[in-house]
Each structure stands twice: as structure tokens, then as C-alpha cells.
Amino acid sequence: MTTLITSTGTSSSASPGVGRGLALSVLRLHRSALWLWLLLVVVLSATMLWAYGPGFDAADTEGRERCRANSEACYFPSGPALDRYDTAVSYSTLAVACLPFLVAVWAGAALIARELETGTAHLAWTQSVSPTCWLAAKLAVPALLITAGSAVLVPLHRLVWNQDAWLRSVDWFDGSIYPSNGTLPLAYALCGLALGALAGLVVGRALPALGVAFAALLAVLYLANEYRLSLWPTVTVTGAKALNLPDKALRLDQGVITDKGTRIGNNMACTVSDGAADLQRCLTRSGLDDIWATYHPKSHFWPLQLAETGVVLAVAALAVTAAFVLLRRRTATEGVAV
Template sequence: MTTLLTTGTSTGTSPRTGRGLALSVLRLHRSALWLWLLLVAALSAAMLWAYGPGYDAAVADVREQCRDSVEACHYPNGPWLNKYDTTVAFTTLTVAYFPFLVAAWAGAALIGRELETSTAHLAWTQSVSPTRWLAAKLAVPALLITAGTAVLVPLHRLMWNRGAELLWADWYDENTFHANGTVTLAYALCGLALGTLAGLVVGRALPALGVAFAALLPVFYLGNEYRVSLWPTVTATDTRIPSLPAEALDLEHGVITTEGTRIGNNLACTDSDSAADLKRCMTDAGISDFWTTYHPKSHFWPLQLAETGVVLAVAALAVTAAFVLLRRRTATEGVAV
């Protein structure tokens, strides 16, 4: 807090200005800043290794095993392949779930600790209005999170696209989907907003950490649960058993009876050995067509942008609630906003 109050005298810049407030936030949370920079640097280095020499070494392992054994090609193994898989899995998991770290930090260190120690109240009465204080607390971390994510997500996509044939996960797997697009930033900003709101509501560092984490958890869960509903699906109907496009996300499939009834998750006749057997089976079962509903790989970005918009809307609501709560609280204390 001393930093916040003395910024104007040490730099010649009034703490009431946007620059003075930004510098105050950076100085007060410089440990978190350095940890964030180190995390971005470490993840970037790991993903660049997996994109370049790590991928080449893993491919060499696979080729060596496939030359020795055909069976090994289906279950490849090797020291460099294992290191490559571990690096990809770790970086994907970290990029996908770092929004929870943001939420916990925002609730505990960014807001909760300052309210608990009353340093925020001192700032409001002596140097800066509560509204400008909260705006700076949100704007500076949001800018740094956006800059870091702008580095991590493209690097992850670069690594993932090159090693697609070595990876078991598909584009629609939860962690992969998060780490490969804009939803990562959206959830991080949502975590920042929910953490800030939790800090203001609770007013204590440690409880706010838990509340912020718990607040982001249902948003994360609901996003994974209802993601496929955020963009129109594709439904294919055919008298033959439909074959999905490569890398499509199969959502539901079934049969259409001769009476026009659509029955989902019905695998009747799908084990037929020939076209004649299939036709005979369909006649006996009263089936006229097969159908399947899916998301092709081309829906990746529409789904990303739709979910990003929803999550950012939640973040905006949390920010609005935070400002309203702060205004009401400081109004009762007689502090100018």
C-alpha cells in the first residue's frame, strides 16, 4: 500500500492518473507478474520444443518401432515419444486450466487481501476513488493475461497441428478445445472478473480464493456440457449406413422407420456384412433410412467464437456486479466514488 500512496512523489506522476494507477498495480503485484512471465516463457519453450526437435525425435521412435514390428505401429512407444506425449499433455492441461489460477489469485491477492488489511480503504480516502481503483485492478491484469494468451494459444495450435498424427486426442476433446482457441482467453478474463467479485463479496484473502475457484467451476463445466449446442449441427440421412467425415464429432445417430419415426441411438443392421444383407435386414426391421448428427471439424471456430461470446458475457455481468457492489459499499461509508 505504501507503493500506492508514494507513486506520485517518487515518479512525479499523480496516482490519480491512469498511468500512476497502472504502475501501482504492477508494483504491488510484481511477484505475480514475474510468475506469469515465467509461466508464459516456460510453456512457450516447451511447446516450441514439441513443435521442433521433440516432434522429430518422437517420429524417429515410431519409425524405428514400425520397422521392427507391425504390431508396435498400433501401440508405439519409445523414450522420446513418451517425453513428447508428456510435454504436449502438460502444456495442454496448463493452458486449458490456468483460468482457475487467475480466479484464485484475483480473489485472494488482487482484491481480498487489500480489503482484509484495509489498505484499499486507505487508498480510497487519501489518494484514489474506489471506481478508479477497481478499474485499474481489472484493466492491468486483463491486459497482461490477453498478451500472454496471445502467445500461448498460437504456439499450442502450431504444436498441435504438426503433431496431429501422433496424438490420441481430437480437436473436440475438452482440454484440446480450450487450449487451441479464444475460449482460453475468455475463461481467463471470466476468472479475473469472478475472482474480483468474490474478493469484494468475501473481503478476506483465503476464503475469497476458494469462492473464486468455486464460482468459475460451474461456468467451466456448463461450457463443456453445452458447447455442442452453441452452433447448428449437421444431420445426414442415407439409405446406407452413414459414414462421418474425417475427424467429425459424432453426436447422435439412429434409424428412420418405414412409418417415418426417427429412433435415436439405434444400431440395427449396422453389422451387416454386405449390401444385400443390409437391405434384407432393413426390410425385416422396417427401416427406411439411417441418420446421424455431427459437428464437422470446420465447426471448430464457430463453436469457439460462440462459447467465447457467452463466457465474456458472464465476465461482463461479474464486472458490472463488482462495480455496483463497490459503489454501494463505499456510499454507505461516505467515500466518494
């Protein structure tokens, strides 16, 4: 039996047709998830295209008409067309941001753990597929589909967001927009896939693996939210520049500098000064030397996105490596050729 397993594993890895067969097998076995993913991409794409075209046009026309009739409506636009537009954009953004969690749950519960739980994975290993090829196919096929879908959804989301200048008034650093508007959706989806596969191998049962994968990705996202703004150097200015930061800048901290050179953060003294001369008079009266502010300009969007993307992909790579190492050790003890 050992000779048979070894010989079939060797021949399968050498045959170029095995890879295609494995990919087709994964697609057939999980065709329900495939159709659901395609349907999700189509629906989200159609929703964002509507928001970019007729939805925005109707909301923009309604908002400008209400703004001409009432100046307060310029700051708080509302109306039926605006509500429909806001609903479409909000739910599309939420869906793009939540896709990693859906991928993690599916990968942990169905892609790996269920096949281990039902024994279909062991059956494949004793036929013509080595465990290493099996896991590689289980990761590569959905990774390609996720990448293709994200390549459609993320540019469409950016298209809608770039057009939305005043209707929703959401800044680039807003927590509801930032995770859905760059390279992060794909990075977190791939990380969810990797963590889900690792959870499936560790737990070996579908339902517990679902919870473990979800909790693991939630922990990664929590840590990213905590340290996201420290992944790229901030800009610090003093004097009158601290009173007038660039447009769309994210202010992180502001404070004063005492006459002894000590910086005190979260201090708003003299920040309402009108110009450099008024600032200097306020500083003299208060016995201070200067004021300062630390911020991220809008130009830091892509550096921050790419830095966080690199960290998340590194976590995904570690999870994939751990999954292959665990699989090799487990199958080696069972006498299965890897």
C-alpha cells in the same frame, strides 16, 4: 473531510497521469505474481517450441522406426523419445487449460480481497484514488497481461497440435485439447479474473474469496461442458451418408427411422452395412425405413469455440458490472466519492 475526499477524487479522475500511476502501483504491489506469470509464459513457450521442433523430430523418427519393425507400433507408438514428447505436450495443454483457475484464485484472494481485508484499499480511496479508478486499474492491468500471455501461448499450442498428426492421435473435440486450442483459454482467464474480483468484493477476506472464486469458475466450466455441443447447429444425414461420416467428425447420435416415420435414437441397427445396397436389404429385413446420424464436422471447431467464447465473456461482463455496482453502493454508504 468529505470536501477533501471529493475534491481529490475529482482531480485524480481528470488527471491523465493518475491512470499510469495506478497501473504502476498495481504492478509494484503484485510484482511477485507478475514475475510468476512471465516465468510461466516463458517456460510453457519454451516447452512447446521444443515439442514443435526437436521433440517432435525425435519422437517421429522413433515412432516410424518402430512402425517399420512392428506394424502394431503404428497404432500404439511408444518409446523414450515418444514419452518425453507426450509428457511435454500433455503438461503444456493442462497448464494452458488450468490458467483460468489460477487467475481466479489470485484475483479473488490477492488482487481484491486481501487489500480490502488489510485496509490498503480504503487508504487509497481516501488519498488520491477513487474506488472506481482503483477497481478499473485492478482489472485492466492483469487483463492486459493475461491477453498478452495468451496471445503467445495459444498460437504455440495450436502449432504443436496441428503438427501432431499421428503420434498422440487426439481429435479436435477431445476434452483435453478443445479448451486449450482456440479462444477459450483467454475467455476463461478473463472470466476467472472478473469472478475473482467480484468474489473478493462480496466476501472481503482473502482465503474465503479464494474458494468462492474457484467454485464459481468451476460452475461456469461445468455448465459449458454440459451445453457446449448445443451452441452451434448440428448436421444430420440419412441413408448411406450416415454410415460414412466425414473424417474427424464428432458423432453425437445415431438411430433408425421406422416405417411410420418415428425416429429412434441410440439404435445401431444396420449400421454395419457395406454400402447403400446392403443397407437397403438390411432395412427391408428389419422393417425399417432408414437410418440417420447427427454429428459435428471438424469445420464446426471455430463456430463452437467462438459461440462458447461469447457466452463466457458475457458472464465475465456481468461479473464486472456487478463488481462496480457493488463497489459504488458500498463506498456510497461510507461517504467515499466514486
